[in-house]
Amino acid sequence: MGWILPAAVNLSVFFFAVAPSLPSTTPFSQIWPTTGANATLVLLSGSVVLGLVLNALQNPxxxxxxxxxxxPSRLYERGCARRRHHKWDLQDRLRLLRLQRRLQASIHLPALAQADLTRLGHHxxxxxxxxxxxxxTAAQRALLREKLRRYPVDDAQIAPTRLGNGIRRFEEFGYDRFRLDTQILWNELTGAxxxxxxxxxxxxxxxxxFFIALLAGHAVVLAAAVVAVSTTGDRVAALTGTAISLGCLVPVWxxxxxxxxxxxxxxxRALVNLGRKPLAEGLGLILPEELxxxxxxxxxVSKLSRVPYGDGATALDPYRAVPLPPPTPTA
Structure with missing residues (x-):
């Protein structure tokens, strides 16, 4: 579902909208199916292979x-700065709304809140x-809070793109709440x-x-459509329409x-909250009562998994479970 189905969609668009306009001298023309049955076979096998390739390349x-x-480093820093200011703006907008609601409800505002209200009102x-x-409306304001929650809690963890921040927020969740580095202990956590x-x-x-695979495939088919338009005079209107449609769908995906x-x-979040105790037991540790x-x-634990073994590893001894006594032999 995540990779093969989007590959089938993109391959179908390429087969029926772009490939017929490619020059007959291209290597692709040598494997172009001549019957409906062959076309179906090529489409199915190509979708499976392409989906598996995309799955293997998902990390990059x-x-x-x-x-x-x-x-580039300059573009990365500029993107991080832009996303960071966007997060701060959302925080300020939501805080201003809260202060204005409290003021309308005749709730006394402390001096610090009054200063924030004045500062934000004049920004x-x-x-x-x-x-x-x-x-x-209340539902629309909730969408503002939803956008804010798509950012990491720590400003130092801000990524230059919205997708990067949406993923980074849960990558830092375990460490921010419990100092459990899920990036290092992911396999242990999912196993327990x-x-x-x-x-x-x-x-x-x-x-x-699914959406990432659709996006990547659309970008490749879009590039192929542009190449076809520039190298052939056939079906220019269809190719242009295909390119424009794919270009509009890329930001949607x-x-x-x-x-x-x-x-x-x-x-x-549920995995971290529910898996901490089984993970501690699986590692031979007792979960402390105090947070x-x-x-x-x-x-x-995260440090021991990240750095070479040293004398500091003995600091875990107070958290280790007491081993069970060996069974007594029976007569």
Missing amino acids: LYRVLEGYLLW PRIARAAQRDRRR APEQARRQVDLARTSVD YRSAVAATDEWTAAV EEERAMWAL
């Missing part, structure tokens, strides 16, 4: 769209946005967590994979992938 594909791969960009926000929690993560990621990270985030002690334990 995700990294490009997240802003980590093939991005040109925030004030303009606040005029629109006041006309929003309940089956239903693992299944939810897989299903949620499939939705994001990107936004859909960003929105689909909401369910992925919820699934990973600060638990955070200290997971920080040590």
Whole structure:
């Protein structure tokens, strides 16, 4: 569902909209099917192969769209700065709405809140946005909070793209809440967590994979359509319409992938919350009763998995479970 089905869609568009216009001298013309049965066979086999290839290349594909791969340093920094300011603007807009509601309800505002209300009310960009926000319904204001939740809690973790931030927010969840580095202990966590929690993560990621595969395939077919228009005089109108349609759909699939990270985030959050205790038991540790002690334990576990073994590893000894006594022999 995540990779083969989008590959079939993109391959079908290429077969029926672009390939007939390619020059007969291209290598593709040698394998072009001459009958309907052959066309179906080529389409099915090509979809499976292309889907498996995309699945194997998913990590670099995700990294490009997240802003980590093939991005010049200046463009990366500019993207991070832009996303960071967008997050701050959302925070200020929501805070201004809360303060204005409290003021309308005749609730006393502390001096600090009064200062924030004055500062935000005189901020040109925030004030303009606040005029629109006041006309929003409760559901529309909830969408603002949803957009804010698509950013990492820590500003230092901001990525240059919306997809990167949508994914980064759940990658940092375990560490931010419990000092459990899920990036390092992912295999251990998924191996110990309940089956239903693992299944939810897989299903949620499939939705994001689907839109990413559609986006990548559309970009390739779009490039092929542009090449076909520039090299042949046949079916120019059809090729141009195909290129324009695919170009319009690429941002739609990107936004859909960003929105689909909401369910992925919820699934990973459940995985961390439900899998911490089984993970501790699987590692031979006892989960502390106090949250600060638990955070200290997971920080040590993450460090032990990340750095070579040293004398500091003995700091985990207070959290280790007491081994069971050996069974007594029976007569």
